[in-house]
Amino acid sequence: MRSYLISRVLGMIPTLAIISVIIFVVIQLPPGDIVTSTLDRLQAQGVDPTEEYVQNLRAQYNLDKPLVQQYFYWAGNLLTGDMGYSHLYSRPVNELLWERLGYTLSITVSALLFMWIVALPLGIYSAIRQYSIGDYIMTSIALVGVATPPFMVALIFMHVGFEWFGVSTGGLFSPEYEDAPWSWGRVVDLLSHIWLPMIIVGLGSAAFTMRILRANLLDELNKPYVVTARAKGVGPAKLILKYPVRIAVNPFISTIGFMLPALISGEAIVSLVMGLPTIGPLLLQALLNQDMFLAGSLLMWLAILTVVGILLSDILLAWLDPRIRYE
Amino acid sequence: MDTVLKVRELAVDFKTDIGLTHALVDVGFDMPRGKVTAIVGESGSGKSVTANCIMRLVQPPGRIVGGRIDFAPESMDPFEIVSLGKRDPRLQELRGGLISMVFQEPMTALSPVYTVGNQVAEAILCHRKVGRRQAWKEAAEMLERVGIGDIDRRIKMYPFEFSGGMRQRVVIAMALVCHPEVLICDEPTTALDVTVQAEILTLIRNLQQELNNSVLFITHDIGVVAQLADQVVVMYQGRVLEIGTVRQVLKDPMHPYTKGLLAAIPGLAPKGQPLATIASVVGDTDIARPYPLVTLGDGRQVSLPREQVPGAIV
Numbered sequence: 001m002r003s004y005l006i007s008r009v010l011g012m013i014p015t016l017a018i019i020s021v022i023i024f025v026v027i028q029l030p031p032g033d034i035v036t037s038t039l040d041r042l043q044a045q046g047v048d049p050t051e052e053y054v055q056n057l058r059a060q061y062n063l064d065k066p067l068v069q070q071y072f073y074w075a076g077n078l079l080t081g082d083m084g085y086s087h088l089y090s091r092p093v094n095e096l097l098w099e100r101l102g103y104t105l106s107i108t109v110s111a112l113l114f115m116w117i118v119a120l121p122l123g124i125y126s127a128i129r130q131y132s133i134g135d136y137i138m139t140s141i142a143l144v145g146v147a148t149p150p151f152m153v154a155l156i157f158m159h160v161g162f163e164w165f166g167v168s169t170g171g172l173f174s175p176e177y178e179d180a181p182w183s184w185g186r187v188v189d190l191l192s193h194i195w196l197p198m199i200i201v202g203l204g205s206a207a208f209t210m211r212i213l214r215a216n217l218l219d220e221l222n223k224p225y226v227v228t229a230r231a232k233g234v235g236p237a238k239l240i241l242k243y244p245v246r247i248a249v250n251p252f253i254s255t256i257g258f259m260l261p262a263l264i265s266g267e268a269i270v271s272l273v274m275g276l277p278t279i280g281p282l283l284l285q286a287l288l289n290q291d292m293f294l295a296g297s298l299l300m301w302l303a304i305l306t307v308v309g310i311l312l313s314d315i316l317l318a319w320l321d322p323r324i325r326y327e
Numbered sequence: 328m329d330t331v332l333k334v335r336e337l338a339v340d341f342k343t344d345i346g347l348t349h350a351l352v353d354v355g356f357d358m359p360r361g362k363v364t365a366i367v368g369e370s371g372s373g374k375s376v377t378a379n380c381i382m383r384l385v386q387p388p389g390r391i392v393g394g395r396i397d398f399a400p401e402s403m404d405p406f407e408i409v410s411l412g413k414r415d416p417r418l419q420e421l422r423g424g425l426i427s428m429v430f431q432e433p434m435t436a437l438s439p440v441y442t443v444g445n446q447v448a449e450a451i452l453c454h455r456k457v458g459r460r461q462a463w464k465e466a467a468e469m470l471e472r473v474g475i476g477d478i479d480r481r482i483k484m485y486p487f488e489f490s491g492g493m494r495q496r497v498v499i500a501m502a503l504v505c506h507p508e509v510l511i512c513d514e515p516t517t518a519l520d521v522t523v524q525a526e527i528l529t530l531i532r533n534l535q536q537e538l539n540n541s542v543l544f545i546t547h548d549i550g551v552v553a554q555l556a557d558q559v560v561v562m563y564q565g566r567v568l569e570i571g572t573v574r575q576v577l578k579d580p581m582h583p584y585t586k587g588l589l590a591a592i593p594g595l596a597p598k599g600q601p602l603a604t605i606a607s608v609v610g611d612t613d614i615a616r617p618y619p620l621v622t623l624g625d626g627r628q629v630s631l632p633r634e635q636v637p638g639a640i641v
Contacts, residue, residue, distance in 0.1 A: 222386065224435040229446075231382050231430075232501060233423030233453040243438055321440055322485045 001325055004318060012307050019303040020078070024071050027292045027299070034087050035063055037290050074293075078300060084293030088285060093297045096282065101301065103172060104278040106194060107271075108263050108305075111202035112256065115263075118206040119252075123213030124245060130218060138210070145207030150266040154200045154273045169196055170275040197276060201267045205259050213252050220244035246320070253317050257310035264302055330399065331509060331541045332358040332381065337394035337409075339376050339385060339565075350376045350389065351565045352617065358509070358558075363535060363542040365556035365573075367549065367588070373565040374545045375431075378511045381543070382428055383408060383418060400425050400508050424454040426509040427502040429531075432518050433494035437486035443470070444482035447501045454505050469500040473530060492523035496530070503534060510535070511543045516551070528554065549592050553577060561585050566617055571627030581629045581636070 035057050042049055058064045062073045077084060083093035126135045161169040171178075177189045220226065226243050234242070268280025275281075279298055286294035318324045339351040351373045358364045366374045379385045381396055396408040403417075403425070411418045427450075430436040437446055447466035451457060457465075467478050473496040475481055486494055495515060502510060512531060516524040532555055535542050544555055552559055552573065559576040561569040561584065569582040580586045590603040620628040621639045633639055 224430060224432050225438040227384060228428075228430060228436045228498070228501075229438070229449075231384060231422055231428045232450040233419050233421075234449065235419065235453075242441075246440055247438070323439055323487060 001318065004325065005315065008311055008314060012311060015307055016304065019307075020075055020300060021071065023296055023299045023303070024074060027287075027290075027296050028067065030290065032290060033063060034061060034290055034292055038087065074296065078297070083297035086286070086291050086294040088289045088291040088294060093294050096294065097279070097297060097301065100277055100279050100282055103276065104264070104267060104271075104280070105305075106190075107197050107201060107267050107276070107278060108260070110194060110198040111205070111263050111267070112259065114198050114202035115206040115209055115259070118202070119209040119213055120249075123210040123252075124217060124240065126210065126214040127217035127221065127248075128240060130214075142207040142210050145203050146211070148204070149269075150200050150204055151269045151273045153203060154197075154270045157196060157200060158274065172197075172276050197267070197270055197274060200270050200274075201263055204266065205263060209252060209255055209259070212255060213248060216248035216251055217244055220248050223247075250317060250321055253313055253320065256313035256316075257306075260309035261302075261306050264305065329360040330357045331360040332399075332543075333397040334358075334377070334381075335395050335397070337377065337380055337396065338392045339373075339380060340390055340392050342388040342390070349565055351380070353619075354394070354562070354565070354567055355620070356560045356567060356570055358541055358543060360541050361539050362557040363532075363544055363555050364558045364560065365544045365546060365552045366560045366562055367546060367552055368562035369547060369588075371564075372562040374547075374562055375513050376565075377562070378428065378513050378543065378545055381408065381509075381511060382422055382426060383411065384422075384428075398425070402508070420454065423450050423502075423507070424505050425507055426511065427505065427507040428511040428513060429495070429498050429502050429515045431514040433491050433498055434518065436498050437494060439485060439487050442483050442485055443489070443497050446486075447497065447504055450501050450504050466500070466504060469504045470497065473497075473500045473503075473534070474526075475500070491519055492526065495519060495523075495527055499527075499530065499534070503538065506538065507540060509541045509543065511545070513545045514547070516548075517546075531555070549577070549589065561588070567620060567628075567630065569627070569629045570620070571629075575625065575627050581627070582631060 035054065038057065039049060039054065055064070062070050065073070074084070081094070083097065085091075086093050086096055089096055122138055126138050129135050158169045161167050172190055172193045173186070174189050174193075177186045180186055221244050223244065226239070229239055229243050267278060268283065270276070271278040271280040272284065279302070283295065283298045283302075285291070286298060334357075335355045337351050337354040338349070341348045341350050354373065354377055356364070366377060368374050376385065376389070379389075380391055385391055391409055394409060397405060398408050398421070399405040403420075406417055408421065411421070437443070444463055444466055447470060448459070448462040451462040451465055452459070455462075463482070467482050470482060471478050475493065475496055486497065489497065499515070515531065516527050519527060528551060531542070531544075542555075544551075546552060556573050559569075559571060559573055560567055561576065561582065563584050569576060569580065569585050576585060577589065580589055587603075593602055596602055618630045618632055620630050621633055621636045622628050623636065624638050624640050629636060
């Protein structure tokens with residue numbers, strides 16, 4: 001188990017290195033850079049910068065160096081924890097990111113938990129009562145859930161909330177707590193707001209994982225080991241949970257790995273629609289304005305979150321299934 | 328004769344895409360207490376379904392549509408199995424406590440994610456109010472008894488770390504650990520190679536003699552029947568064709584199907600001569616038409632028209 005862990009953690013390093021190269025290349029691809037967009041802005045204000053100013057600006061961002069060297073400057077700074085300076089917001093990227101990463105994480109993780117709490121019992125019910133009315137109802141709801149994009153759900157929720165109940169459902173805080181320092185009241189306020197984006201972001205994945213669990217469980221329900229356990233007198237509820245469900249949740253857990261990116265990107269769009277102070281809207285602004293340090297750092301962090309998420313799901317899987325542990 | 332299980336007019340239907348398949352039709356036989364009863368027959372003759380009925384393990388699309396199974400355990404009042412409600416505590420007690428079963432496929436009969444000890448001890452914990460430690464201790468004793476050595480290490484191992492023969496020993500230990508009065512073995516050696524088959528058969532026979540329980544042994548191997556059984560039930564297409572002692576059935580088969588079955592045992596034939604087959608399997612009216620069992624003076628029963636059975640008494 002220990003060697004498995006070590007090899008998995010070490011394996012993350014090249015993965016993240018390759019991702020960082022790809023991110024760097026992608027944010028370099030569009031024509032123009034932060035200097036040209038600054039010049040555009042200055043010219044729009046009627047200022048005509050000197051050639052020397054432009055050169056200084058380029059030198060400040062190492063834009064006068066070859067591309068490979070630029071990458072190593074950027075990656076090196078990332079490693080030391082310095083994510084650079086956001087020209088768009090005129091603040092260090094570190095500050096901007098820490099403000100928002102927490103919210104992104106809380107929405108994503110709570111959406112993941114919501115997904116499990118909903119999908120696990122409903123998936124089991126659907127499988128052991130296959131083709132019952134309850135199964136058909138849940139299948140229909142799941143199909144709608146899978147087919148409706150999260151932002152659409154968000155819009156519907158916001159519309160219904162405003163038109164029918166007269167409440168504004170956007171944001172993570174009430175206006176009075178928006179800029180207030182952290183306090184017990186602010187935490188309660190956050191909790192009273194976060195459940196809605198949690199449900200909206202988690203709904204599609206919950207529906208999807210429910211279907212996966214149902215299919216997995218149907219495969220397992222009549223396996224010989226289940227018959228053996230029944231024949232030895234294990235009670236019905238314990239039989240289902242201890243035997244087939246335990247095997248059927250394996251693929252269910254490995255889906256965390258690929259559900260996480262989906263949840264994060266779903267969260268980005270929902271946050272835009274609902275005006276949530278998370279990483280999503282920040283990333284969009286950064287990309288639109290070619291704020292390369294901000295965009296690069298944000299993308300890198302999303303990549304790290306995803307890779308760590310996959311690692312966690314693999315560890316969980318190894319812990320649950322001895323066949324993986326012993327290989 | 329002291330009978331532990333009495334099966335009468337048992338009928339099972341399977342719902343399929345093309346309609347109802349009658350898996351068992353009017354199956355009846357007695358299991359003498361403390362003896363080995365063998366059910367023989369080809370694939371699809373209803374041997375396993377009969378065993379599953381006794382344990383009430385028939386799952387949809389299959390359904391028991393009629394008949395009764397009277398069970399007379401020594402430790403409890405007799406009761407009827409087919410009519411037991413799903414929530415009847417006797418059903419839970421029956422499964423694994425009074426009657427237990429060894430399955431055909433040792434490779435898949437154990438869950439891969441629990442240790443061997445966990446799965447054997449669970450059988451004890453299901454039926455008796457003992458602590459986990461005591462259950463594991465008894466599980467270890469039973470595992471040693473079925474021939475698994477180095478028990479302190481092996482009991483913590485997972486089934487996939489065991490060979491097929493070892494896994495079958497674990498399944499046997501699991502079946503016997505609650506000292507059931509009836510042990511059903513559903514082709515326990517079919518999936519094993521020949522040398523391991525012999526070991527497992529010896530083990531089952533020795534344990535039966537030690538524990539003195541009643542065994543229902545399902546097989547299509549006549550050689551195994553000759554070695555193990557006291558009484559033989561011959562099944563074909565969901566019906567019972569012949570019942571008798573091993574000596575009666577193997578030495579002097581009455582039913583044409585039994586005769587064909589015995590003739591089809593592979594032996595040393597001269598070169599170029601085809602081995603005997605059961606010609607009447609496909610469509611011969613002799614065996615495809617159901618006749619009620621006729622009882623003879625010496626106790627054996629056969630499914631033939633009455634006038635063809637000399638000495639029929641019932």
